[in-house]
Amino acid sequence: MSQSVVAKRYAQALFELAQTNGQTGAIQEDLLELKKVFQTNPELGQLLQSPRLKSAKKKELMADSFKGANQLILNTLFLMLDKKRIDEVVNLVNEFISYANDAAGIADAKVYSTRLLTVDESQAISTAFAKKIGKTALRIENIIDPSLLGGIRLQIGNIIYDSSVSAKLERLERDLIGS
CATH class of the missing domain: 1.10.520.20 (N-terminal domain of the delta subunit of the F1F0-ATP synthase)
Structure with missing residues (x-):
């Protein structure tokens, strides 16, 4: 901001x-x-x-x-x-x-996914992650990113939750190379 x-x-x-x-x-x-x-x-x-x-x-x-x-x-x-x-x-x-x-207990979030999220999926993400950051709801902006391969990446302010397939593959590669 x-x-x-x-x-x-x-x-x-x-x-x-x-x-x-x-x-x-x-x-x-x-x-x-x-x-x-x-x-x-x-x-x-x-x-x-x-x-x-x-x-x-x-x-x-x-x-x-x-x-x-x-x-x-x-x-x-x-x-x-x-x-x-x-x-x-x-x-x-x-x-x-x-x-x-802040007054309404809402936070803005960007959700990166490989396809457009359904209303139910957006609501489920909002409910699950709003509790983690102490808010009542998230206002979600869905951004299509085919490079994720699958899963989602969620950004709330400067906090990023990454459960995308590409991120998991990168972590696996680091683990294998580091061993």
Whole structure:
């Protein structure tokens, strides 16, 4: 995740407001869309950082561009514009999601497999590994990796559980060569 102290502070403030107003889920969805916009249109970030454009015009542009967004998000964006921190929007979203996941007892996980996992398989993996890391559930992103040969590799943050056939073969090879 982000290492930005500024993004953490904005995210924490927005998260606390969202919790107070009972809008955490809706704000999280809006923020994910906002992140997509900023990532796919880097010109928008450059335009909003431009000293040629006045602050009032930037706010007007933001209000028009994100009409359907939650007012708390718009207010946060306006504040970030005023403080010249609009370049931290993507980091803010990442930090907000981290706070929301922690509060809900959810962790993001990447599962590498040779084929697409079924819903039941994903649920079983979520249930089994969530307990190991002290969470209630995992939000799984399934990534197809034919080099595994079979089995799965699970990554939760910087923890990796590897029960793939290729990893087992590599361990066996090391054991045989080391003997």
